[in-house]
Amino acid sequence: MNSDPSPDQSRHAGTRPALKAPLAALAVSFALGIVWAHSMQATVGVAWFLAGAGCFLLIGLLLLRSGWRRTAVWFALAALVPTGVAAARLHARRFPWNHVSHLASLGVDLGDPVRLEGRVISTPYRTGYGMQFDLEAQRIESRARIFAVSGKIRLRVQGTEEFGAPTDAQPLSLQYGDTIRTLVRLRQPHIYQNPGSFDFRRWMEDIEDIYWIGTVKNSRLMEKVGQARAFSLGSGLERVRQRLLRGIDDLYPPWSAQGRYGAVLKAVLWGERASLDSDTIEGFRKTGLYHLLVIAGLHVGLLTLLMGFLLRWFPWNTATKSVIVLGFLAAYSLLVQQRAPTLRATLMIALYLIARILDRDHSALNSIG
Numbered sequence: 001m002n003s004d005p006s007p008d009q010s011r012h013a014g015t016r017p018a019l020k021a022p023l024a025a026l027a028v029s030f031a032l033g034i035v036w037a038h039s040m041q042a043t044v045g046v047a048w049f050l051a052g053a054g055c056f057l058l059i060g061l062l063l064l065r066s067g068w069r070r071t072a073v074w075f076a077l078a079a080l081v082p083t084g085v086a087a088a089r090l091h092a093r094r095f096p097w098n099h100v101s102h103l104a105s106l107g108v109d110l111g112d113p114v115r116l117e118g119r120v121i122s123t124p125y126r127t128g129y130g131m132q133f134d135l136e137a138q139r140i141e142s143r144a145r146i147f148a149v150s151g152k153i154r155l156r157v158q159g160t161e162e163f164g165a166p167t168d169a170q171p172l173s174l175q176y177g178d179t180i181r182t183l184v185r186l187r188q189p190h191i192y193q194n195p196g197s198f199d200f201r202r203w204m205e206d207i208e209d210i211y212w213i214g215t216v217k218n219s220r221l222m223e224k225v226g227q228a229r230a231f232s233l234g235s236g237l238e239r240v241r242q243r244l245l246r247g248i249d250d251l252y253p254p255w256s257a258q259g260r261y262g263a264v265l266k267a268v269l270w271g272e273r274a275s276l277d278s279d280t281i282e283g284f285r286k287t288g289l290y291h292l293l294v295i296a297g298l299h300v301g302l303l304t305l306l307m308g309f310l311l312r313w314f315p316w317n318t319a320t321k322s323v324i325v326l327g328f329l330a331a332y333s334l335l336v337q338q339r340a341p342t343l344r345a346t347l348m349i350a351l352y353l354i355a356r357i358l359d360r361d362h363s364a365l366n367s368i369g
Helices: 007-014 024-037 044-063 069-092 100-106 201-210 233-251 259-270 278-286 298-312 318-335 340-357 366-369
Strands: 114-120 130-142 145-148 153-157 179-187 211-218 223-227
Touching: 007 211, 024 069, 024 366, 044 069, 100 130, 100 211, 153 179, 153 201, 201 211, 233 259, 233 318, 259 278, 298 318, 298 340, 340 366
Parallel strands: 153 211
Antiparallel strands: 114 130, 114 179, 130 145, 130 153, 179 211, 179 223
8 A cells, every 4th residue: 555645745735834824923023023122222233133134034045945944934033033123223213313303402492482384284173272283394493593394293372262363354264284384382292290190292202203292372473374285185185084074063063962972973983082072081981981982993893894784785796895995994094094093903904805805814813913
């Protein structure tokens, strides 16, 4: 009786994967590199870590050509560790030399108010102390010196008068994309010193890329020096977003008894939490449901299920339906201002849909990776 394996068995044995969940293993190796970067002093340059990763990959390729598949995989995993170190180091240095995070080293005197010029990159909205919006900084004038800068600054305009109070005959009306010049006092986001309290400054810097909050004493100190462009992708998305928010206001006017319903809908559907009052926020916190106000995996997953259910009634194949859902998710993530939790959830579902289009099998560990 012949005990030699058949050609089919040999072929299947030769194509057996070296790892059941390669993406999970690669993610673990990359994460170890990030942990390593945060736990040691920067004594070696990024180029050395990238060179080390390249050497590991080259050795792995040579071993793969020689038939040492499993050993080659271990070298590929080892290459991801210095790659994670380099990625963490490059992330810490992701801003150019003239970014607003380096104002002190540029020589800007932050002890006195500075004259700031930049482009409005968020629709101004009313708060308890006045108005607030984000500005893409372009120039800062301090002590008769002008610095060309880049980066976001959050501006808070104090005053109880209507936003855009007239400086002369015409009111100042700001919208997304306008360029303004104003006198502003800059400070870093405030940190409460209570043990275990939320680090608001670190969250603003790491998630929002905002290192400074500017206070404008009065809207009359602002001057519009440039109009928004007739059309751009950012302004077009902002107009659509504001129209959707106004549609909710039409259903539940903010001044009515049902105004709180509209505020919750804005937060749940479009990530707009500026309209929420303190009582509503505290109520969600006490019940442990505050995560419902942050658009993340739950919201994106439910929208995907809803789209999939609606598309069941159309006689299209799976690939076509997946492409339609992908386009819908991409548009939705843009409209909710591409927040990190939304992008993460969208990326995960996009990978799953692409795998369906390519007719690939699923792996829970690869998805986690």
